[in-house]
Amino acid sequence: MKSIIIASDLSIHDWFKKKKLQRETEYTREKLDIPGNLWVKCYKCAQTLYSKELEANLKVCPKCGYHFKLTSAERIKQLTNGSPFQEIAANLTSKDFLGFTDTKPYAKRIDESIMKTSHKDAIVVGLTRIGEHDVALGAMDFAFMGGSVGSVVGEKIARLIEAAVEKKLPVIIFSSSGGMRMQESIMSLMQMAKSSAALGRLRENGLPYIAVCTDPTTGGTTASFAMLGDINISEPGALICFAGPRVIEQTIKQKLPPGFQRSEFLLAHGMLDIVVERKKLKETLINLLNFFKN
Amino acid sequence: MKSIIIASDLSIHDWFKKKKLQRETEYTREKLDIPGNLWVKCYKCAQTLYSKELEANLKVCPKCGYHFKLTSAERIKQLTNGSPFQEIAANLTSKDFLGFTDTKPYAKRIDESIMKTSHKDAIVVGLTRIGEHDVALGAMDFAFMGGSVGSVVGEKIARLIEAAVEKKLPVIIFSSSGGMRMQESIMSLMQMAKSSAALGRLRENGLPYIAVCTDPTTGGTTASFAMLGDINISEPGALICFAGPRVIEQTIKQKLPPGFQRSEFLLAHGMLDIVVERKKLKETLINLLNFFKN
Amino acid sequence: MAKEKPVKNNRNLLAFEQPLQAVYQKLEQLREIQESGKMDMSAEIKQTEKRIEALRQQLFANLNPIQVVQVARHLMRPTTLDYISLMFTDWVELHGDRNFADDPAMVCGTARLDGRSVVVIGQQKGHSTKENIARNFGTAHPEGYRKALRVMRLAERYGKPIISLVDTPGAYPGIGAEERGQAEAIAKNLREMAELTVPFVSVITGEGGSGGALGIAMGNRVLMLEFSIYSVISPEGCASILFRDAKRANEAAVAMKITAKDMLELGVIEDIIKEPLGGAHNDHQLAARNVKQAIVKHLNPLLPLSHRELIADRYNKFRKLGIFNE
Amino acid sequence: MAKEKPVKNNRNLLAFEQPLQAVYQKLEQLREIQESGKMDMSAEIKQTEKRIEALRQQLFANLNPIQVVQVARHLMRPTTLDYISLMFTDWVELHGDRNFADDPAMVCGTARLDGRSVVVIGQQKGHSTKENIARNFGTAHPEGYRKALRVMRLAERYGKPIISLVDTPGAYPGIGAEERGQAEAIAKNLREMAELTVPFVSVITGEGGSGGALGIAMGNRVLMLEFSIYSVISPEGCASILFRDAKRANEAAVAMKITAKDMLELGVIEDIIKEPLGGAHNDHQLAARNVKQAIVKHLNPLLPLSHRELIADRYNKFRKLGIFNE
């Protein structure tokens, strides 16, 4: 299904970009819960890092710049500096309404994930402040069933956006998700429609939405709320895609080039506005919130 | 400024399309005024054709399907079947307001073109009927200084569209143009802005515009009113481009592939809705006008 | 294109239809004899035809989900262009996304439904390998979704209802598709469909494959043919990821609840469209008649609604979908 | 980026500036002596600087069109990003057309002009061959025009004024550009700019090259720097087509009337922005200050206008352009 096409005089630009993207395609499998150890090994450069130092550096490797995944709590803390976080729909939990069992019943998966992560599901949403700005903020937890989007995530996003419409607030959502939650089958697919429709309503109300894709943002998540920002932002090196690298490699029967589907690739292909390091993220968000406000 | 990029799994589709486009890139230089001869030679297949027969076949070569250029009068006649044509701004003529002289004074060129073509300038616009539909119709004359767009063409298009807004009519414009009229310098460039702004007003008023690109439609004409249809139509094999083939060949220092910038190429690249043979053109227009009306 | 002799299609028998094979052979023999003029076998022919019908009725009375999948993917199942030619008049296909390409896996155009102007969009599969290659097996690239959006906006600008016919294994997962923003294209469609100010009816006619289906399926009403499917991932995909074995697609198909009946129970769709005996591929005309009737039935109540009401109606439809504990 | 020592730029002397060469050399020698501490040359230095200024004043008092072209294209002339860094605060560059690519020949972003949020778009040239290759010499592809449109629409959605800084030899004429609809992209921008509901000021800072310039230049007010140009085709292009000899560019430049003064007389622009002595490249800061002042002056009266008034204002501005016999 592929051939060589002589194309595009944008090639010089592409060529420069591609030189910059000499990075591994392989998806870095990060053990998500760093245990109470004093020392952590970087998943990218394999250097041993002092936990406290990593923490102080916003969980970015001081040696190689690798951005470790953040929990929703860590994300919120980094952005709000202790401003109160008024959580919305905190009590929603997932339901095994199809009685879905693969290698394990979905009901059991839910319980185990709640136990393991002490999150109720894969997103936390609420109202808070970033800098001088009141905002409606959502942050996903990849540790909760791979950040998969089921009815709870969809509902929480819809409620967050509806609260933003009511209170006339900008919306910011940090995605980190393997896609739709298959255990909820079609109902998970419908969350793409629901969240996108809510964003349509937000837009009709003249309120801005900043989408932040963090590593990884894939599948139906990317193909709905994660790509619909007035401004689309990402952290460096994040995997952002519709079809995952393995699916594509199976389809086209060849290895993907390095850097494929990483933030910088999406920037070069026009899908992201800004790729921004974590340490400049808050400043960038405030700058954009200022723009929308004044 | 070029290189080979491995791209696009649309390639099978492209490949099929490309096979179909084994046609000459060279622009066919058609002598525009077929004299009172009984016999005409086809510019494409070089067959000798009986004038009356060619005429009866809407000036399409019965042997090879080559679409001869039409004058505005011929175009209007083919579409309206003798419905009255209420011409707008019939008396406008071009003015050599810059005192522009290249190898010849512009004033002289205007006079000679009027003499040669018995048109006042490169477009005729007016209100008429196609089938059961009242329409605002414009048709360009390539014979008048290569269909170049100066103040008169821009003004006539703007008045046509304003009349359509007033009378709530759809607009159809047949382009055939080498681009902006350089002898009017910046003022010709401004006609791109003027005609496009008028089309914006038409759109705001909920009235449809069908753009028909005929051979050739190039330069600023393509980059303004000729590409802005709700529906973009073209006749087969027409050259339609922004930069002309020679300019591109000079820039990239290589020959262009066959079929480049022809109607079928633009269709494959998503710029045209329909490529339609002249004998089906009227039917297609009526079909579309029906769609907009009911 | 629609077949003159629908019975011909039957020959492409699915695995679970194998019991029909012998009876069909017999029918053919009888017909040969009849045509040769040697004997009058018309009574026997009639009887055999009845037996075929009875057997088919029995076979299709209780299809399991994986059998439904087979019918939904049947090579002779009517495609979007088949339905268009049978349900509408004055079809004018519109091409191109005005950006990059015309995607043959997605067809869009203007048409008339009982004299009313509408816009139709839908994924296009083929009836042969050659056609399927040309149509990329009904798996669209971003260009396809952008073309669909362009044509939906055309409909909106002129107040015309939109009909979408959904039949795709999914959006194409390839390098070019990713480069040109498959995710962005689908996401934008979802948001823009939610905001359309015109009546919009979607019909899942065959495979409703995940985001690639949803990307044109946010109608005010979503209908499904009796033997079509709608799912977040293909049964094969689900089996290989969740069941760790692609061969367990049967199980996955059952677990996932992908049939029209499941969708109606979950509130995802508003109506099920009855198929001709033995599936839509057995009788394109009848299938198209049923689909058209259902579209008209569901479109009519939408026609008097205001822009605001149409948007609210669509919002509410999708807003309420989701099952959780609170 | 802006230079600390603007005088340094002078060294890139244009042909008609050659008389300055000798005086500059003298100045340099004097400075060397001064810096060595051997003698006090400050009086002589001052005098030589004055001579340079006087000579420059004389040279620039009556530039002919082709000399203006040279100044407009000067490698050290402030680029769009130079102006942005000198005129605005809180610049955030936004990338990408959300379709195909990010075009580095066009820059777009959000910024503040004296505390007011605005959106800025403009073609970007380089100050060196390397930079120019990276920026494609300020010649944008369709992606650039589509990015600009996307960001203009963002501005419109949130009611922010738009500033465009125009500096391009033209839209890029290449295979990919044609394939992806250079004409379509520019045409759509023209129509959409006409319909923008926010105040919009365009400044031609260097080369206003044909449709590629106009594609972002349909402001309610269009301003030009003193030594910028605006034309339907480059003098070289015009010469080779109409004069049948590319070397007759001088003649073409005269015949075409491409200077700011010509544009003001023809009613194409509203104002001319004074440049620092010897051209904007001699003093980026002063040039930026002048441009900023002019933008503020012309933007302020637009701020109270309603959506409808802004559209009407822009329509009338372009509607009236055209000279003919009736």
Ligand SMILES: [Zn+2]
């Ligand atoms: Zn590291």
Ligand SMILES: [Zn+2]
């Ligand atoms: Zn011929």
